[in-house]
Amino acid sequence: MWRSIRLNAYSAEPLYHQIEVQLRALIVSGRLDEGAMLPSIREMAQHLNCSVITIRRVYQDLEAEGLIVTRQGTGTFVAKVDPEKRSRHRLESVAAAMREAIEAGRRVQCSDDELRALFEQALREGKENRPLPGEGGPAENEKGDAE
């Protein structure tokens, strides 16, 4: 499942942040099950073509948030996320994504009204049974490959 993480190497957004946002979403949404083992820092770095410094930072941050636990000598696992926390986290990641979208809009001098119109439009498009970009493949692929 963690293999669905995708990086944009052309963005000025730091890699650790890109990875953190996606990994957090995978855990909070329950797409990575409680107890699922994450790859070692070096393995994850190799897979994502980034440095262990970046992955270490991501793991440290998510561990501090209580989303993952590292057991010395065994590995890093997805922690139990209690339902209340899950719902809070659930909205947090959406709110963060919206803040980023707004920031992207500000960069090209969008007005509030323009942003609202874009939001409404995206919402309508989303309802026309299209999966949102960045949400990965069809649901049947989303379980079973947590490593």
Add this chain to the structure above:
Amino acid sequence: MSVSGQPAVRLSGVRYGQSHFQLGPLDLEVPAGFVTAIVGPNSSGKSTTFRLMLDLMKPDEGSIEVLGTRIGSGKRTELLRRIGYLPEEPYRHDSALRGADKAEFYRYWYPDWDDPYYQDLIRLFEVNPSLRLGSMSKGMRRKFDLALTLAHRPELLLLDEPSSGLDPIAWRTMIDILHRYMESGERTILIATHVVEEVKRLADYIVFMVNGRVLGMFEKDETLTSWHQYYFMGSGEQWLGALSGMPGLAALGETGGIVRAVTSSAREAEAWLAARGLEPAGRNAMELDEILAVLVEREKTVGLQGTKGVRT
């Protein structure tokens, strides 16, 4: 950032001079537990630096510490057993030896020689050790030497252009083996390379080295996401002044009606441009070789006019 707190290699004020080349003064700490790539043009002093670390050459000034041992303190043999060194060029004097004989020799000298691991490496690299070293192809010789360098599971690997002569398949095998070698988290690789893709795949830190001097040590991911270049259409007069205050400005110049501005702080630069309503006609993240070119250029002009006015 190092795991043990102690750097794997520490150079302090190291100078080494030859009639045609001056190395240093070098101050460098190679963090333990990471892969550090030394990147620089030919004859920037990379191989000499390796040879100094191995006590194969004596510095004129300064001190060198490797794996906690001060070079020149008389513990050379013990120290060398903990290091794996792959020189840029294979040794020429042993071309009549068969691979297996040379491996036998290494087994004798390295108490930590791991024969099953050596056999694994030979198999992964598809090397035929019964051949004489002189009759191996360049690529096979390189793979064989890499296997010899790794087989005693050294704490520190010094690799000087390891992939020269390797085909793309062997190259991938090497990258994979080196990643696995680092898996325990306690080992250190220092690699000198020209190959951008190698740095991207392997390195945690990058050291830029030019003309015998270290231009700086950078965290790779941070560097690759924070160095961007922007293009603006129009004349120099129109843009150069307006852009001279851009955060992280590392190069600014005009060629043929296109102004190019390079920043080492892309996020700040983007915000700065947006706040001024300056819209670049194009922008992209920079590759390592482009960053190196900017640093080399800046090194040439630094002291004359600062960073401003550096040509692209």
